[in-house]
Structures are given as C-alpha cells and as structure tokens.
Amino acid sequence: MKVLISLLFFLFTSLVVVSQKQGLHGQVFWVSGNQMPGPDAVLSPNQGACREVLVYELTSFADATQVGPFFRDIKTRLVATVQSKADGTFKIKLPPGSYSVFTKERSGLYANLFDQYNNINPVVIKPGNYSWKTITIDYEVAY
Secondary structure, three states: HHHHHHHHHHHHHHHHHHOOEEEEEEEEEEEEEEEEOOOOOOOOEEEEEOOOOEEOOHHEEEEEEEEEEEEEEOOOOOOEEOOOOOOOOEEOOOOOOOEEEEEOOOEEEEEEEEEOOOEOOEEEOOOOEEEEEEEEEEEEEEO
C-alpha cells in the first residue's frame, strides 16, 4: 500500500512539474529614421523584426563589454535562443529566474533597457507564468 501511495504521489508531482509552463514571450520591433515630433512629422509605425533573441543569466555592465550601443564578451551563461517570426513575435520556455535579453545584430548583441542595479534588459520569470517583453531595436533612430 505504501509503495502504491508513493508511486501515485511521484506520478502526480511529476505531472505537476511537467505541466508547469513558464517563460518569455514578446515582440521585437525595428525603428529607424527621424522620429522627431513636429507639425509636419510623419512617424513610421514600429515594424516587427525577425531577429535571434538571446537569453542570458542576469547580466550587468560588469559582465559585458559595451562598444557603442552593442555588447560583446558576455560573461554570464547563455540560457536559450529563439528566432522571432516575421512579425517579431517570439515565445520561449524558461525556468523561473532572472535573465537578460539581447538581440543579435551584425555589430554585436543589442539591448537598450537597464535597471537601477545596472542589469542589462532584465526580465523575471515566475513559476507558471509567461512574462511579456517588448524589444525595440532603435540604434538607427534620430531624435
């Protein structure tokens, strides 16, 4: 009887762990050109961008080399990558934790958001939830 109860408990907990789904989903946008407001300004809408999205363990400025708007030599561990679709949307399963999110560009890895602790483009994944992340690639924008 104890063996049966133990087996049922193991199967139940295994199903709960397998059914827990969490990660990151979002959309990548490309913005470029003159974005200055004005009476005759015609601002182009954000366009979805197909990019490789890279998820690293939480990364601070001390963990990477920044050259202009791009990052290189990330010292934290690469956790996952995903390719965004043509409209920029992406979804990736991740274990709960804190991460930094970059896009891969020709000149390096790109991220343009930072928190008060100098972490680069941070996101927190909570158990059983998908966190939303909007990524705006805007290094060719004129303001």
